[in-house]
Amino acid sequence: MYRYDSIDQQLINERVAQYRDQIERNQAGTLSDDELRPLRLQNGLYIQRHGPMLRIAIPYGMLASAQLRKLAEISRRYDRSVGHFTTRQNMQLNWPKFEETPEILGELASVEMHAVQTSGNCIRNITSDPFAGVAPDELTNPLPYCEVLRQWSTFHPEFAFLPRKFKIAVNAASEDRAVIRAHDVGLEVVRNEAGEIGVKVLVGGGMGRTPVIGKVVREFLPRKHMLSYLDAVLRVYNRYGRRDNIYKARIKILVNALGVEEFGRQVEEEWSFIKDGPTTLTDEEFDRIAAHFAPPAYETFAGDDASYIAALATDKAFAAWIRRSLHAHKVPGYAAITLSLKAPGVAPGDITDKQMEVVADLTDRFSFGELRVTHEQNIVLADVKQSDLHALWTIARQHGLATPNIGLLTDMICCPGGDLCALANARSVPIADAVEKTFDDLDYLFDIGDVSLNISGCMNSCGHHHVANIGILGVDKNGEEWYQLTVGGQQGNDTAIGKVIGPSFTAEEVPSVIKALIDVYIEQRTPSERFIDTYARLGLEPFKQRAYVGRDKRKPAPAAEESANV
Amino acid sequence: MSKIIKNGQIVDDAWQVLKLAEGQTPESVSLPDVPTLLPLAVWAARKAEILANGNPVGIWLDSSEGPEAIANDLADFALIGVNFPKFADGRGYSSARLLRERYGYKGEIRAIGDVLQDQLFYMKRCGIDAFAVREDKDIEAALAGLNVFSDAYQAAVDQPQPLFRRRTA
Numbered sequence: 213m214y215r216y217d218s219i220d221q222q223l224i225n226e227r228v229a230q231y232r233d234q235i236e237r238n239q240a241g242t243l244s245d246d247e248l249r250p251l252r253l254q255n256g257l258y259i260q261r262h263g264p265m266l267r268i269a270i271p272y273g274m275l276a277s278a279q280l281r282k283l284a285e286i287s288r289r290y291d292r293s294v295g296h297f298t299t300r301q302n303m304q305l306n307w308p309k310f311e312e313t314p315e316i317l318g319e320l321a322s323v324e325m326h327a328v329q330t331s332g333n334c335i336r337n338i339t340s341d342p343f344a345g346v347a348p349d350e351l352t353n354p355l356p357y358c359e360v361l362r363q364w365s366t367f368h369p370e371f372a373f374l375p376r377k378f379k380i381a382v383n384a385a386s387e388d389r390a391v392i393r394a395h396d397v398g399l400e401v402v403r404n405e406a407g408e409i410g411v412k413v414l415v416g417g418g419m420g421r422t423p424v425i426g427k428v429v430r431e432f433l434p435r436k437h438m439l440s441y442l443d444a445v446l447r448v449y450n451r452y453g454r455r456d457n458i459y460k461a462r463i464k465i466l467v468n469a470l471g472v473e474e475f476g477r478q479v480e481e482e483w484s485f486i487k488d489g490p491t492t493l494t495d496e497e498f499d500r501i502a503a504h505f506a507p508p509a510y511e512t513f514a515g516d517d518a519s520y521i522a523a524l525a526t527d528k529a530f531a532a533w534i535r536r537s538l539h540a541h542k543v544p545g546y547a548a549i550t551l552s553l554k555a556p557g558v559a560p561g562d563i564t565d566k567q568m569e570v571v572a573d574l575t576d577r578f579s580f581g582e583l584r585v586t587h588e589q590n591i592v593l594a595d596v597k598q599s600d601l602h603a604l605w606t607i608a609r610q611h612g613l614a615t616p617n618i619g620l621l622t623d624m625i626c627c628p629g630g631d632l633c634a635l636a637n638a639r640s641v642p643i644a645d646a647v648e649k650t651f652d653d654l655d656y657l658f659d660i661g662d663v664s665l666n667i668s669g670c671m672n673s674c675g676h677h678h679v680a681n682i683g684i685l686g687v688d689k690n691g692e693e694w695y696q697l698t699v700g701g702q703q704g705n706d707t708a709i710g711k712v713i714g715p716s717f718t719a720e721e722v723p724s725v726i727k728a729l730i731d732v733y734i735e736q737r738t739p740s741e742r743f744i745d746t747y748a749r750l751g752l753e754p755f756k757q758r759a760y761v762g763r764d765k766r767k768p769a770p771a772a773e774e775s776a777n778v
Numbered sequence: 779m780s781k782i783i784k785n786g787q788i789v790d791d792a793w794q795v796l797k798l799a800e801g802q803t804p805e806s807v808s809l810p811d812v813p814t815l816l817p818l819a820v821w822a823a824r825k826a827e828i829l830a831n832g833n834p835v836g837i838w839l840d841s842s843e844g845p846e847a848i849a850n851d852l853a854d855f856a857l858i859g860v861n862f863p864k865f866a867d868g869r870g871y872s873s874a875r876l877l878r879e880r881y882g883y884k885g886e887i888r889a890i891g892d893v894l895q896d897q898l899f900y901m902k903r904c905g906i907d908a909f910a911v912r913e914d915k916d917i918e919a920a921l922a923g924l925n926v927f928s929d930a931y932q933a934a935v936d937q938p939q940p941l942f943r944r945r946t947a
Binding site for chain 1: 844865866867868869872875879880894895896897899900901903904915916919922926928929930931932933934938939940941942943945
């Protein structure tokens with residue numbers, strides 16, 4: 213992974229000093245709370261329901277074991293010994309003290325970490341494929357692209373005060389695992405007919421109050437032009453994106469208002485002035501960065517490991533875990549493993565300090581000292597030898613990190629919700645917990661198979677509910693918590709926005725409604741169909757019908773409100 | 779006389795900023811005798827009259843006004859103000875860069891409006907070289923905002939080469 217040179221380190225150190233000074237000026241009364249707000253947000257600090265929340269950047273989800281150990285130490289010293297992984301592959305601390313946040317940033321800087329631009333109306337953390345570099349279906353490793361973008365976007369002088377936040381994701385595999393179609397800008401690394409490498413540029417996707425699938429604005433952009441073209445995209449957005457209404461300020465609204473052709477024309481015009489300028493990416497720089505992501509020193513194996521095959525045959529629990537947790541690796545004899553952070557009774561994405569240390573140790577022992585945080589709020593060890601899998605599982609299981617539910621109903625994406633987040637309309641973690649309790653029979657979960665269930669506590673959609681097969685959205689109706697359900701969303705190459713099934717439900721009703729939706733699938737499926745396939749064949753109606761059987765007629769919830777960052 | 783930051787120093791400054799009051803129109807507002815940054819609309823409506831005065835000319839662009847409108851007039855200006863109605867309105871950063879990088883304007887670009895210490899570094903990078911720091915703020919303290927970072931990744935007005943072109947050199 214990328215390691216800082218002296219300049220990278222110096223810039224991060226200077227950022228800590230700047231932030232410390234800002235907090236001191238705020239406490240001295242010379243920098244008002246309103247003036248501090250965008251500054252602290254651009255250092256990841258929110259003021260939440262119970263106090264501050266600090267969102268720590270994990271660029272494209274990559275962590276070294278030493279960094280995870282530092283996060284464990286920070287969570288213990290400055291928080292309640294728990295961290296929460298987010299859908300931007302970042303980590304949130306929910307209980308830091310305001311006055312200690314400069315110290316925390318100082319600690320982070322000591323391991324080449326920071327909280328830069330994890331909030332605010334600026335370019336946010338770049339996200340990517342958790343199987344980058346090892347996935348058999350990738351064209352190339354997307355992470356050097358991500359790091360090039362990280363440096364370009366960090367402290368970008370022109371785009372620190374955009375109309376609204378700006379999220380970029382990069383995919384380089386044939387299957388999109390980075391949700392690039394639901395980003396302000398999605399980049400797909402591709403080759404053109406001449407064999408040159410570059411990116412396809414999607415623009416104007418996003419979730420939030422108005423979910424939109426991104427549109428292709430440029431089919432092929434040579435790699436060297438990536439940064440200047442994005443400068444042009446951002447400049448058009450910065451100048452012409454709406455600033456009068458926070459709910460209409462994302463780039464998707466501008467793209468829809470202009471039409472993607474006209475938006476693209478404006479970008480091309482802008483770009484024509486800066487194309488081939490100094491921002492043109494050099495091969496030397498790309499290679500310098502790519503060298504940081506060179507494959508580790510793999511051993512050579514002829515084929516599958518015999519002890520691993522034997523264990524699969526004799527140990528049913530291990531085999532079940534492997535079936536859900538293993539992702540194929542491009543190198544024979546290796547596997548990528550997802551450690552589930554969706555154990556029963558635990559808030560999705562939460563990890564304790566002890567677990568962080570265990571994962572760091574596992575990473576050092578079994579996966580070349582590096583790990584990835586996924587946008588689905590789990591952890592990937594990407595480079596595990598088959599012969600080590602049973603030992604890895606044995607330890608992971610002892611620490612609640614081996615629930616065999618990856619991709620199943622209980623592998624929910626879930627935001628912190630109303631228990632912690634000041635923006636939320638409703639709580640989300642108790643809903644996840646209730647769903648988990650309703651579906652606690654593993655054999656039943658295995659039988660249901662692949663299905664995604666995501667929960668957001670408000671229209672900001674941090675829980676990605678729009679792109680879930682079953683989405684749950686918390687809404688506020690006259691001060692009461694209600695939950696609106698969507699069906700038929702999905703991520704990946706066929707990204708789709710789920711459809712609202714009808715009037716919203718109480719928290720108590722949600723598990724039985726989910727059960728009703730699953731029952732329709734179980735009854736109607738063909739042997740080869742996943743939930744989403746049955747939905748595609750039958751449409752919304754049978755699911756909708758069943759969801760409301762025996763329930764009172766009720767009025768639809770009022771339009772849910774998206775709230776702004778505070 | 780008020781003080782501004784100009785080329786990294788605190789200096790006295792005599793320029794006023796004219797904003798059209800309710801009921802005033804660009805055509806009818808009286809042009810002050812003192813050095814004044816005029817609204818774009820006044821310049822657009824009364825170029826000949828303003829130039830005939832023989833005084834140094836300054837205008838200011840609001841955040842919704844792009845430099846395209848004055849691209850052919852730049853030689854007429856002693857200085858151009860870029861207004862930040864709220865510091866979180868980032869359009870002025872693009873305006874300043876366009877003035878410098880696209881239209882080659884070499885004169886003073888002055889940030890006016892909600893101009894605060896913590897935005898000065900990015901403003902400077904975008905080609906703004908004078909700062910009318912908001913009056914209730916300590917301009918001496920604000921000076922520190924110009925030099926928060928010792929380097930930067932991106933190409934911009936103050937450093938036209940991105941870090942990656944200098945790193946390997």
